Amino acid sequence: MGLRFTLAKAAGAVSTWGLRHVAHRPAANLPGKIALKVDPVLLDELRGKCAEGSVVTVGTNGKTSTNNLLADAFEAAGRTIICNRTGANLAAGIASALLQQPAAQWGVFECDELWLAHVLPRLRSNYVLLLNLFRDQLDRCGEIDRIQTSIAGALAASPDTVLIYNADDPLCARIADTVDNLSIPFGLAESMDLAQNTVADAQMCQKCDGMIQYRYRQYGQLGDYFCERCDFARPELAYAGRDISLGAGGVTMEVCGPAACERVRTPQPTPYAAYNLVAAYALCRETGIPTAAFQRAVEAFDPRNGRLQRYRLGGRDVLLNLAKNPTGFNQNLKIVEADRGPKMVAFFINDQVADGRDISWIWDIDFEELADRPDTVVFAGGSRAHDLAVRLKYAGIEAPVVDSIDDAFVRLGALTAADVMPADAAVYAIANYTALPPVHDALNAMEAAEALRPAASAEAPAGATATVPAAPADPAGPAPSVGDGDSSSAEPPVVIAHMLPDLLNLYGDGGNVRILEQRLRWRGIPVEVRRVGHGETVELSEVDLVFMGGGPDREQKLASEQLLAMRDDLAAYVEADGPLLAICGGYQILGRQWLWGDELVPGLGIIDMETRRPGTSADRLIDNMVLESPLATHPVVGYENHAGRTYLGPGVEGFGRVVSSCGRGNNDDDRVEGARYKNVVGTYSHGPALSKNPEVADWMLARALDRRARRTGQAAPKLVPLDDAVELAANEVMVRRLAK
Incomplete structure (x- = not known):
């Protein structure tokens, strides 16, 4: 061991003592951060403290709970461990745990997905347990394919590490497909019959341009999937949960592995607890932890860290x-x-x-x-x-x-x-x-x-007041119930075409459609939302407003091919003053060319603009922003996250101009943001764009009503003002913050 290692250990010890005894703060990260500054290869030298090896748990959801359960199971089986139980899961947190805790038989660590590439090649762990991958912190992590590439690279740099992965997640299965490491798939072999949510993260095949199909889906993108166009499908499960009972008392199942089928249970009554249970069981069986010790740990598990x-x-x-x-x-x-x-x-x-x-x-x-x-x-x-x-x-x-x-x-x-x-x-x-x-x-x-009290009181403190929450006030009388249309009304509905929501669904942009829909319903105006999925068609002559969001690169390219096939119809719709709202990738596609990864590809050419590579700077433009826009008297607030630089032609006006100290707009040069052409609004603004900007929403709706009037011959009603106090309060909070 060299001088750097000795100094790093000393720095870690001193900072740990100071944080705990002087500052009275946890010492979960800073000691490791300081020590790694002194000795960047510290983890290489510390891994020997784990005599039999280490396991690393990664995944978007459930890392801390699953890792702590594994730690309890190892200890229940009589193994000594080093563990970052607090959830400090960057390299600094793992280094802190290794510095502060005595040598042990096993290291049981959780690790941030993007930090695995820094940690695993140095720890050379025996196992990586990959739980799931969901969309999370897009401004920091980027699209999920970046995380997949990072995890695959980490495994390639530690070829003896065994990957135990959730095969019900096509995103995890794709990683296993691309690495040479020994891989062990786990999952649930039967449906839990769960109600499905609106948005899932992986609807496109991970190997081709097809769309994933499911024999059954659990939640998110998890389930028994396959692609009809190629051989991508859920692999055969090495550890399969079956005969699953999910109720208020918890989850019980039989897990069938290579050696035997055994019944296990957890008192946690959630579907994701079922996945965490079979994941932890699989790793324990692979590391020789007896099932009896595992089950004792599960029954006693109570981390008291705010998770369930x-x-x-x-x-x-x-x-x-x-x-x-x-x-x-x-x-x-x-x-x-x-x-x-x-x-x-x-x-x-x-x-x-x-x-x-x-x-x-x-x-x-x-x-x-x-x-x-x-x-x-x-x-x-x-x-x-x-x-x-x-x-x-x-x-x-x-x-x-x-x-x-x-x-x-x-x-x-x-x-x-x-x-x-x-x-x-x-x-x-x-x-x-x-x-x-x-x-x-x-x-x-x-x-x-x-x-400390003999009996608790449920009464409010003196002077406390509260109001009973109720449904938002409807200034135009009782609103119709939310649905796909109001067939009871003789008034024809305003038709909104939501283009390719199964592909262009990033950053919550679909929320713009809900906002437009609700603002019509609250006014008693019937509305029909037509969700035009991949491979489906829509007759734009019957549509009053078109919405296009943004998506991950692969999905966006597939969407652009379908939109290019509709190019003439879309152009005719726009030239006839049809209102169209396009966000981020959908906005770029409207121009002559747009940026797909590092490649420039043809766009629809509906707006005279083009999106180019960043030039000498490869940085994405990511930040909150405040705009002045002719479409609103209040500032327009949003969030940008884009790599391409968009430049408008001479006849195209911007949606707005960046007036905040943060935010860069279209191209980081002229502070213009977005584009306006006829009744088209394109913008990089997420948030979603309309959520804190009700005036912009009503600008779009007024033009949709005009379009419906021309289409049906029925006069356009006046938009009755709504109570936008909640939206404008959110707007004001961000404007004040970004003005600092």
């Missing part, structure tokens, strides 16, 4: 859980929905670096499942509470903004005192990554305080 953590506070059952992407949130909503009793649900969303600055993904969450529940009150918290309140409004849920979980409890107490909610109403707190610790700390403090 339960409390009993003031006579109420409280559940706290982490959710940081659409799939995670949708699975949490299934837990809430299964509780048919009265309840409070408090959501907390932050946008710190660790969370991802772009929160457009909240529009891919099916909050509509909580609508029309008279015994359910909902609150929105976190640094992006106002954005969350907007999303919930368009789901039919009024969600007052709260400062904290304590504030939510005060309001619930006031509702109880007013006999609106019962004293034993359940509480669900769901928070994303950096929003979780303060909620966790507050609930722990409540639990500690309650332990």
Whole structure:
């Protein structure tokens, strides 16, 4: 061991002591970060502390819980371990654990997906357990294919590492297909008969341009899949969960592996717990952990780290859980929905670096499942509470903004005192990554305080007031129920064509369609949304508004081929003043050429503009932005994330001009953002674009109504003003923040 290693260990020890004894803070990351600065190959030298080897758990959802369960199982079997139990899963967190904990038989680590490429070649772990891959933090991680490439590269650099992977996830299966490492697939061999959510991450085949089909789907893209155009399909499972029972008491199944079939169970009553259970079982069997020890660990598992953590506070059952992407949130909503009793649900969303600055993904969450529940009150918290309140409004849920979980409890107490909610109403707190610790700390403090009292009171503190959440007010009278149309009305519907939502569904852009749809329904105007999937056609002469979103590169290229086949019809629609809203990739495709990866490809040529390579800078343009736009009196707020640089022709005006200190617009040169041509609006603005900008939404709708009038001969009604206080509050919060 050299001088650098000695100095790195000393720096780690000193910083650990200082953080714990002077600053009274966790020492989960900083000691390792300092030590790695001193000795960049520190992990190579520390891996010898794990005498028998190490295992690394990666995946978008469930890393911390599964890794901690594995740690418990190893210890239950009498193995000594080193583990980063706090969830500090970058190289610094793993280095800190190795520096601070005594030598052991096994290292049991979780690792961030993108950091595996830095960690695995140095640890040379015996096993990597790959749980799943879902869309997550697109501003940091990028599209999922980038993560796939990174994980495959990490495995290639550690060829003796065995990959145990979720074969029900086509994204994980593709990684196994591309590496030479020994790979062991696990999955569920039967359907859990779950209701499906609106958005899934992988609808295109991972090997060809076909679309994935399913014999059955569990949730997200997980299930028994196959492609009709090539041989890509779920592989035969080495560890298969079957005879699955999912209920309030947990998940029970039989797992059949190479040696035997054994029954296992977990008290966690969630579909993703079924996957975590079979994943952990597979790794334990491969490492020689007896099933009896594994089952003891599962039954006793109670990490108390905010993941599915339960409390009993003031006579109420409280559940706290982490959710940081659409799939995670949708699975949490299934837990809430299964509780048919009265309840409070408090959501907390932050946008710190660790969370991802772009929160457009909240529009891919099916909050509509909580609508029309008279015994359910909902609150929105976190640094992006106002954005969350907007999303919930368009789901039919009024969600007052709260400062904290304590504030939510005060309001619930006031509702109880007013006999609106019962004293034993359940509480669900769901928070994303950096929003979780303060909620966790507050609930722990409540639990500690309650332990000191002889009996808890459900009454609200003196002076607390609350209002009963209700459906958003409808200024135009009772709105028709949300659906694909209102056949009871003699008035013809406004027809919105949502182009290729199965391919162009990135960044929550489909939320724009929901916003347009709801703003018509709230005014009593019938509307029909036609979702035009891959391979389907639409008669644009019957359409009043067209929407095109953005997508991952492969999906966007496939979508562009279908749109190019429709080029003449789309051009005629635009020239006839048909309104069209195009976001990001959909916006680029409207020009003469656009950027597909590093390749310039032909566009529709409907707008005189072109998108080029970045030139000397390969940086993506990623940030919040505020625009001045002639379509709105208020500032227009959005989020950009694009690599291409778009330049407008001489006759094309911009959608707006960037006025904030952050945000770059079309090309990082002229501060122009987006494009306007006739009734076409193209923009790089996510958020979605219309969520905090109701004036722009109504500008589009006014032109859609004019189009319907020309198409049907029926006069266009005046757009009755709506109460946009929630949307404008979210707009104002971001404008103030970005003006600093």
